[in-house]
Amino acid sequence: MQHQARKRFGQNFLHDESVINAIVGAVHPLPDEHLVEIGPGQGALTRPLLRGCRRLDVLEIDRDLVARLQRQFDGEAKLRIHSADALQFPLSELVENGERLRVIGNLPYNISTPLLFRLFEQNDCIEDMHFMLQKEVVERLCARPGDDAYGRLSVMTQYHCDAEALFEVYPESFHPQPKVTSSVFRLTPHRQPPVAVANLHDLEQVVAKAFSQRRKTLHNALKGLLDDDGIEQAGVDPRARAETLSLADYARLAQALQGKQG
Ligand code: SAM
8 A cells, every 4th residue: 555655754765776875875784784764764775785684783763664574574684674763763772792883864854953863872883974955954963163054063964974975966866855855974983082071061061052143253142141251351353253263262161161061
């Protein structure tokens, strides 16, 4: 029976074989690897991923799709189907023998940011992630200082991971078609944080405040959090604007904040 796509679960199913092959090619699963797919849907990526790996766990929130996948993949010993919300599911439960998981998904676009941050919290058990999201979000994840798309999402993502956009996917490759162009990207968690931050909350706070008024100088944007002395102590010019600062600059501002509070 035909599955009626559910908007509330961000369902846009891939049907374009060349895109499916390109995603699986970018992941390039190896026979000893353990993969996790978020939102397998009707199994477009599941089948080719399963061929290449040792074990595949899939997390699907839609119970009708779970039942469908169970029928479709009946007897596949390498596959475990979880009826689960990826926002709640602890990936550490899947880890066997200290391995790192490779996470893949044509993600539900409506929960993209909370889902990414939930995954960043679990970086310790993740080798890498290959996802598809709206092109505009992927540009933000990968943007560098000075780029139009550079913002809070860029800084916080790049604190946790290396972010690399791979290729674009057009609406015709899905059913139903989304309104926007999509993009496939790779996130590789840093083994060591690229900059020293004593308290992640300080970094989050300073980045959020700086970008809440991105066109203003830091002198104005950081009012109430850090004064000019504090900003200068971090080696940053209070006349600079949020969009020009590097991750290292933000890390030093977070340290200055810590010094002020501590
Ligand atoms: N992978 C399939 C494909 O490429 O055709 C489906 C992709 S569709 C964009 C997103 C999938 O994620 C849907 O199957 C949807 O039901 C599922 N989903 C949505 N929210 C979820 C959540 N919180 N946890 C797990 N799966 C979710």
